Amino acid sequence: MQNSEEAKKRITELTEQINQHNYNYYSLDNPTISDYEFDKLLEELIYLEKAHPSLLSSNSPSQRVGGTITKTFNSVKHQYPMLSLSNSYNEADLIDFDRKVKDGLQLNQTDLFGTNTIEYVCELKFDGLSIGLTYENGFLKQAITRGDGVQGDDVTVNAKTIKSIPLQLKGDFPALFEIRGEIFMPKKVFEQINLEREDIGEAPLANPRNAASGTMKMQDSAVVAKRNLDCYLYYLLGENIPFSNHYDNLLKAKTWGFKISKETKRCFGIEDVLKFINYWDKERHQLPFEIDGIVIKVNNYDQQRQLGFTAKSPRWAIAYKFKAEQVSTLLEEITYQVGRTGAITPVANLKPVALAGTIVKRASLHNADIIEKLDVRVRDTVFVEKGGEIIPKIISVDLTKRPPGLAPTKYIEDCPECGSKLKRKDNEALHYCLNEYNCSPQVVGKIEHFVSRKAMNIDSLGGETIEQLYKAGLIKNYSDLYDLTKELLLPLERMAEKSARNLLDGINKSKDVPFERVLFAIGIRHVGETTAKKIARKVKSLERLKLLTKEELLEIDEVGDTIAESILAFFKNENQLEIIKRLTSAGIQFNLSEEQLSASTDKLSGKSIVISGVFNKYSRDQLKNFIEQHGGKNVGSISAKTTFVLAGENMGPEKLKKAQSLGIPLITEDDFLEMIK
Numbered sequence: 001m002q003n004s005e006e007a008k009k010r011i012t013e014l015t016e017q018i019n020q021h022n023y024n025y026y027s028l029d030n031p032t033i034s035d036y037e038f039d040k041l042l043e044e045l046i047y048l049e050k051a052h053p054s055l056l057s058s059n060s061p062s063q064r065v066g067g068t069i070t071k072t073f074n075s076v077k078h079q080y081p082m083l084s085l086s087n088s089y090n091e092a093d094l095i096d097f098d099r100k101v102k103d104g105l106q107l108n109q110t111d112l113f114g115t116n117t118i119e120y121v122c123e124l125k126f127d128g129l130s131i132g133l134t135y136e137n138g139f140l141k142q143a144i145t146r147g148d149g150v151q152g153d154d155v156t157v158n159a160k161t162i163k164s165i166p167l168q169l170k171g172d173f174p175a176l177f178e179i180r181g182e183i184f185m186p187k188k189v190f191e192q193i194n195l196e197r198e199d200i201g202e203a204p205l206a207n208p209r210n211a212a213s214g215t216m217k218m219q220d221s222a223v224v225a226k227r228n229l230d231c232y233l234y235y236l237l238g239e240n241i242p243f244s245n246h247y248d249n250l251l252k253a254k255t256w257g258f259k260i261s262k263e264t265k266r267c268f269g270i271e272d273v274l275k276f277i278n279y280w281d282k283e284r285h286q287l288p289f290e291i292d293g294i295v296i297k298v299n300n301y302d303q304q305r306q307l308g309f310t311a312k313s314p315r316w317a318i319a320y321k322f323k324a325e326q327v328s329t330l331l332e333e334i335t336y337q338v339g340r341t342g343a344i345t346p347v348a349n350l351k352p353v354a355l356a357g358t359i360v361k362r363a364s365l366h367n368a369d370i371i372e373k374l375d376v377r378v379r380d381t382v383f384v385e386k387g388g389e390i391i392p393k394i395i396s397v398d399l400t401k402r403p404p405g406l407a408p409t410k411y412i413e414d415c416p417e418c419g420s421k422l423k424r425k426d427n428e429a430l431h432y433c434l435n436e437y438n439c440s441p442q443v444v445g446k447i448e449h450f451v452s453r454k455a456m457n458i459d460s461l462g463g464e465t466i467e468q469l470y471k472a473g474l475i476k477n478y479s480d481l482y483d484l485t486k487e488l489l490l491p492l493e494r495m496a497e498k499s500a501r502n503l504l505d506g507i508n509k510s511k512d513v514p515f516e517r518v519l520f521a522i523g524i525r526h527v528g529e530t531t532a533k534k535i536a537r538k539v540k541s542l543e544r545l546k547l548l549t550k551e552e553l554l555e556i557d558e559v560g561d562t563i564a565e566s567i568l569a570f571f572k573n574e575n576q577l578e579i580i581k582r583l584t585s586a587g588i589q590f591n592l593s594e595e596q597l598s599a600s601t602d603k604l605s606g607k608s609i610v611i612s613g614v615f616n617k618y619s620r621d622q623l624k625n626f627i628e629q630h631g632g633k634n635v636g637s638i639s640a641k642t643t644f645v646l647a648g649e650n651m652g653p654e655k656l657k658k659a660q661s662l663g664i665p666l667i668t669e670d671d672f673l674e675m676i677k
């Protein structure tokens with residue numbers, strides 16, 4: 001153990017290095033070390049901080065994982081009011097803005113090229129929530145949301161989990177200043193979260209902006225940390241700001257560690273601004289995050305001061321809002337989809353039409369209320385828009401084009417798949433088919449979920465085969481999988497000896513899947529992967545889970561009212577109990593073994609590990625279990641995010657090449673076993 005002085009020195013060194021690597025990775029998009037090397041540094045820091053708790057700073061990069069629970073966020077007054085921007089929608093508005101700027105500066109207007117050209121800075125208008133960050137002596141002190149512009153919520157604990165927000169600055173920063181910017185959720189993260197929500201039967205989040213602001217209001221900062229929010233900064237405030245123009249200050253702020261958009265551009269005169277706008281109007285769809293316009297700011301601070309503010313917004317800046325692209329097309333048919341949970345989604349089938357870079361054929365109609373509100377009818381011409389949402393939506397009906405005699409849409413009353421009566425539960429917008437054990441998409445969907453990678457991981461069984469088995473009457477629920485035999489399978493079309501054997505092997509192997517994943521696989525509504533893990537580790541067996549009262553369930557981390565009710569309902573269902581009984585006799589793990597319990601650690605926590613090649617001591621599945629038991633994540637393909645490759649013999653040449661080019665370390669089976677010993 002190092003003495004306190006040595007530890008302090010090393011902690012400072014590690015903090016600086018880690019901050020620099022975070023900056024390279026999250027702000028510059030240019031990592032210079034592998035994730036594995038990065039984790040080593042972080043591990044050492046965490047170890048030292050644990051050994052010397054008095055040296056732990058609340059701005060340490062180890063605190064990015066969150067974990068603080070905030071019941072209510074304090075309301076704090078902004079040092080400088082957080083104003084908004086006035087909006088413009090077309091060229092004429094912008095030319096008018098330029099004219100007013102010149103008037104305000106008492107410059108004459110006749111300047112085409114040369115005289116009196118105003119220097120503007122054009123920036124992307126990020127679609128998220130605005131945030132004000134205060135830094136004192138280089139440390140992040142406070143992060144406040146806009147609120148009503150006068151006071152906002154102190155969300156510092158949540159902001160600290162966002163990796164592109166520096167906790168400690170480098171270089172020659174002012175002793176005290178505020179920097180403002182936008183917190184947003186990248187499109188990919190948003191899509192991933194919605195896939196996961198869909199998987200556990202929860203309504204998707206509407207758009208990345210709502211998702212970002214909802215996330216920042218969450219009480220558990222550890223959940224915020226997992227949501228991978230990001231933050232661009234665009235406005236510096238304070239007494240001792242280094243330069244007398246906006247653009248140079250932004251460049252300077254970048255050197256202190258902030259994420260500044262590389263698309264920010266100086267433009268000379270309003271014509272130049274219009275070019276920037278026209279470029280991004282077309283190209284914005286290629287960005288990995290949503291923008292809803294362009295912000296135009298007068299660059300020079302003296303000019304900004306001269307122009308001043310109105311009550312609501314600065315006179316030296318304006319937002320240009322993109323038109324959400326809209327087209328009109330024919331609604332050919334309304335169909336209804338039945339999901340795994342029985343939820344019905346009405347879908348508008350449209351005459352294909354080009355919109356915002358893609359061909360749109362379908363749009364969600366969400367639920368019966370929306371259909372009624374739009375009064376949309378088959379054969380209507382409808383306006384379709386792609387705004388902040390990724391799925392296009394129907395905005396309105398072009399009534400001038402409605403053919404005479406169209407009857408209002410009558411929402412279906414029976415399930416389009418199985419014919420049973422639909423129910424609409426109190427306070428829910430959606431209709432449900434309750435025939436969960438006999439309605440084909442529900443049955444197939446539940447089995448698909450059961451065999452999926454994060455659940456029982458039976459990868460020899462794809463969606464088509466499940467449907468084939470179901471249609472042939474061989475499976476009615478996932479417990480029937482364990483009664484399949486070669487004799488039953490071989491008569492099926494496209495089922496050769498080898499594929500039958502693979503399939504049965506895969507099913508057989510799933511009996512080793514640990515309880516926590518089984519609990520996710522059986523598909524209790526609202527119980528996602530993480531919740532299942534928490535419940536399994538706490539309760540340790542399905543038998544015990546079955547006996548818990550609502551109050552006892554609520555004591556489990558992550559279990560709230562909805563989940564508790566859903567678990568109780570699950571175990572009240574006779575059909576379900578019968579299925580569980582059959583899974584138990586098939587040998588599925590419904591207990592966390594003592595061995596598993598005592599063997600699990602968080603040694604691999606936060607690590608993404610790819611398994612490749614052939615191993616001597618353990619099977620790939622066993623190695624996968626080890627990874628999970630120790631808190632790691634087994635992923636399929638190598639990327640810059642991979643921590644290391646657990647490499648056996650005969651690793652594929654493509655994988656090898658990729659690992660080498662990204663500098664991802666290869667770890668042998670023995671080294672790995674040593675690591676988790």
Ligand code: IVH
Pocket residue numbers: 083084085123124125126127129130182234235295314317319
């Ligand atoms: S500057 C006084 N720059 O848009 C000037 N705002 O409608 C303060 N926004 O409240 C704002 N990107 O939340 C500025 N590059 C950008 C921006 C931006 C997004 C947001 C911000 C602001 C709102 C104004």
